[in-house]
Structure formats: structure tokens, C-alpha cells
Amino acid sequence: MPDVWRHAWRLARKDLLIEFRSRTAILSAVVFTVLVLMVFNFGRDPTAVAAIDLAPSILWVTFTFAAMLALNRAFQLELENQALDGLLLAPVSRSSIYLGKLIANLAFVATVEAVGLPLFAVFFNVSILPVLGPLIAVVALATIGFVAVGTLFSAMTARTRFAELLLPVLLLPFMMPPLIWAVLATAALFAGHPLSAVTGWLSFLAAFDIVFVTLAFALFPATVDE
Amino acid sequence: MPENTPYMVAAYVITAVILVGYAVLLYRRTLKP
Amino acid sequence: MRLLKTGRWITIVGLALLAAVYVRALAFTPLERFQGAAQKIYYIHVPSAVCAMLAMGLVGVAGILYLLLKDPRFDRFGEASAEVGVAFSLVMLTTGPLWAKPIWGTWWTWDARLTLTLFLFLLFLGYLLLRGAVTEPGLRARYSAVLGICGLVLLPFIHLSVYLFRTLHPEPIVLKPSAPSLPSEMLVTLLFSFLVFTILYVGLVTQRYAVSLLREQADPHA
Numbered sequence: 001m002p003d004v005w006r007h008a009w010r011l012a013r014k015d016l017l018i019e020f021r022s023r024t025a026i027l028s029a030v031v032f033t034v035l036v037l038m039v040f041n042f043g044r045d046p047t048a049v050a051a052i053d054l055a056p057s058i059l060w061v062t063f064t065f066a067a068m069l070a071l072n073r074a075f076q077l078e079l080e081n082q083a084l085d086g087l088l089l090a091p092v093s094r095s096s097i098y099l100g101k102l103i104a105n106l107a108f109v110a111t112v113e114a115v116g117l118p119l120f121a122v123f124f125n126v127s128i129l130p131v132l133g134p135l136i137a138v139v140a141l142a143t144i145g146f147v148a149v150g151t152l153f154s155a156m157t158a159r160t161r162f163a164e165l166l167l168p169v170l171l172l173p174f175m176m177p178p179l180i181w182a183v184l185a186t187a188a189l190f191a192g193h194p195l196s197a198v199t200g201w202l203s204f205l206a207a208f209d210i211v212f213v214t215l216a217f218a219l220f221p222a223t224v225d226e
Numbered sequence: 227m228p229e230n231t232p233y234m235v236a237a238y239v240i241t242a243v244i245l246v247g248y249a250v251l252l253y254r255r256t257l258k259p
Numbered sequence: 260m261r262l263l264k265t266g267r268w269i270t271i272v273g274l275a276l277l278a279a280v281y282v283r284a285l286a287f288t289p290l291e292r293f294q295g296a297a298q299k300i301y302y303i304h305v306p307s308a309v310c311a312m313l314a315m316g317l318v319g320v321a322g323i324l325y326l327l328l329k330d331p332r333f334d335r336f337g338e339a340s341a342e343v344g345v346a347f348s349l350v351m352l353t354t355g356p357l358w359a360k361p362i363w364g365t366w367w368t369w370d371a372r373l374t375l376t377l378f379l380f381l382l383f384l385g386y387l388l389l390r391g392a393v394t395e396p397g398l399r400a401r402y403s404a405v406l407g408i409c410g411l412v413l414l415p416f417i418h419l420s421v422y423l424f425r426t427l428h429p430e431p432i433v434l435k436p437s438a439p440s441l442p443s444e445m446l447v448t449l450l451f452s453f454l455v456f457t458i459l460y461v462g463l464v465t466q467r468y469a470v471s472l473l474r475e476q477a478d479p480h481a
Binding site for chain 2: 263267270274277281285295296297298299300303304307343346349350353354357358360361459462463466467469470473
């Protein structure tokens, strides 16, 4: 068992080194997030709708799109130079490849969210510091859900012709339950409701994560094996 | 309420079109050589 | 081919019985007091909902069996069930709003049932789109199985999230739908309709399965 984690971590490190060394990907993702936040600002009539009413939705639609963008690239590294075959020949189990990708993608999306969240708070004048702990928990759990399924699906769509279009089409239905719970939890937090109101959503998010990480972990070998 | 009837008629007609249409579609797909 | 003939006959029988359901629902079942004629949409909407969910469930099960046993028959069945599922979902998505408009006053409502229908429809479409995007049959079968299984596992979570979302964001109701306890004539019509829709499912899936088989036989390298 520890071998799987060791290999996974090493694979993740490789991916992250490549990503962050060139920095293009992460910068583009951050810029994209800023632009989406701006779109939300201009897409709203400030006299008709208060920012705080829309705030949870704005935050979560932004994070959903950012995660989607990041996941589109998840297996792109391997497509170039047919590195995937090399990876498959290496003495690591398929499961470590999935875990490694999962960790790398999570780190990438988490970085984008870490920049996006303060920006969101500033742009829309939402005080997140009082609820920062629970909010981070909600973001973390929802992101794990998005990325667990997204990593599995992007392994499948990476080799198809319309990958950038097909991945969102396949993935979005799976992102919606975590999205729903995350929005409800975030709204409760911003409205100042007690923590007990949020624990319900957190447990659903956790249940979703446990089920789908396990499922994706189990199914991933089928997507790369003969 | 008699004014509901158009909706009911539309629903029944559309359903028939979809199901019969699909069955016919399948039938024609198997006629090709 | 015998499978095809069997499929065609079952479908024809199913369609004939569907006509019988129509007659029974329209002429021999009493009018519901509060919802009027629109309530009769129920006899079509609910059975097709059950069949669509059955179709999705079987796509998922076929996926599991394919990954375990590698038998291409399961893959063919999954493809057939998904396409038939699209047809039934389409019935749900059209009859649903046609029922909602007179009863709830709006074409669309994000209530649990309609939203679940939309999800099912999109899952089926995603499944078929993925199949369309992968040309190699073995790869396509494995990918479809993976997606099918994930879709099946997603269903309870959709139920959970959509129902919760809905109860916290209630919409105004124009007329309250009647309570589930149906008088016996309505129940009989509903059960009869369930039976007929199931027969249609079996017939259509059999035909669609036969179509896949014929295609493979005609062009083994497709």
C-alpha cells in the first residue's frame, strides 16, 4: 500500500514541477478566474440585485469553470510525445497514476482557488474572514469531488477529437450535486447562520467525495488498460 | 376543467410521436443492406 | 435474424397495447376533480419516468458486467438501453412541462422530478456522445462502461441534492397536486401503463441491440 502513495506522490511532483516551472498554465487559470469574476460583476444590475445575494453563486460558478479549465489539461502533458505509454510501461500501478494525477490536479485547482477566493471577497465586498475555516472546508470538499471525477473523465476524453467540449458535457452533471451543497453551505455561512446549519452539507460533500474517489480509483485502470 | 384538455392532448400526441417514431426509425435502420 | 424479428414483434405488441392504454386512460378512467384533464398526463409521464430510470440502471449494470466479464454483448446492451433511455427521457421532458403548465402555472419548475429527468437525459446524451467520439470498439466499450457505472452511482446523489435544493427554494403552487392515494380505476390504468411501457422498453432495446449486431456483422472493423 505505501508504494502506491510513494509512486503517486512522485508522479504528482513531476506534473507539478512541469506546471509551475513554466507558470503559463497557472497564470492563465488565475487570469481566467479574474475575468469570470468581472463578467459576473457586469452581468448584474447593481441597482436591482445586491452582490451579497448572488455571492455564493458567483463564487461557485467561478470555481466550477476554473476547475473545468484545469481538468481539460489534466492529461494533455501525457498526450504530447506519447508520454502516457511510457508512464504505463513504468513499474507503477495504474492506481498510483490516478492518485498522482488527482494530487497534481488538486494542487493546481487549489492554487487557483487560493487566489480566486480573496479576489472574490474584495471584488464583491464579502467578509469571508469570520467564516474562513468552514468556508475553506466547503471549498476543499467540493473541489475534491470535482477533481476526482474530472481526473477520471479527462483520462477518457483526452484522446477523443473534441476533448475540450466533451469533457464539460460529461463532467458537469457530476459536478452539480457537490455544487448544490457547496452553494447552500456558502450561503448559510455568508448569512451568518450557525455552524450546525453547515455540517449537514459538509457531510454530504464528504460522502460524495469518499464514494467517487473510491469509484474513480477503481475504474481508472479500465481507462488505460488494453 | 375542460381548459386543461389541450395540454393533455398535446402530451399524448407527442408521446405517441416519440415512441412510434423511434420504433419506425429502428425498423428503417434494419432495412438498409 | 431472429432477434430482430422478436424485437419487432414485441414493439408492435407494445405499441398496440399503448393504444389500449390511451383508450383506457382517456375514455374509461374518471376525470380527476382538481386537476382535470391534465392529470391524465400522469399515466404516461410516470411510467416513462420509471422506464428511463430502469434504462439508466441497466446501462450501469451492463457496464459493471462488461468490465468484469469483457463480453461485448453487455456493451451492445448498454448502448441499446441508453438510446431507448433517451427516447423515454424525451417523453418525460415533454409531458412534464405540459403537465406543469396547467397545474403549477409555469412550463418549467426545478422540482425534484423534472430536474432528475433533465439529469437523466443529459447523462444518456453524454454516454452516447462519448461513444460517438471513440472509434476503437474495445476502448469505446470500456469508456462507456466507466461512464455508465459513474452515472448509476450519481443517481442517488442527484436525488439527494435536488430534493434538498427544492425544499429550500419552494415555488408558488397554483393548484395542489392530488395526494398519492389513487382510486382503484386510476390505479389500474397506471399499472396497465407501467406494464405497457416495460414491454415497449424490452421491444425497443431488443430491436436496437439487433441493429448493433447487424452493423457489426456487416462491417466487423467499424
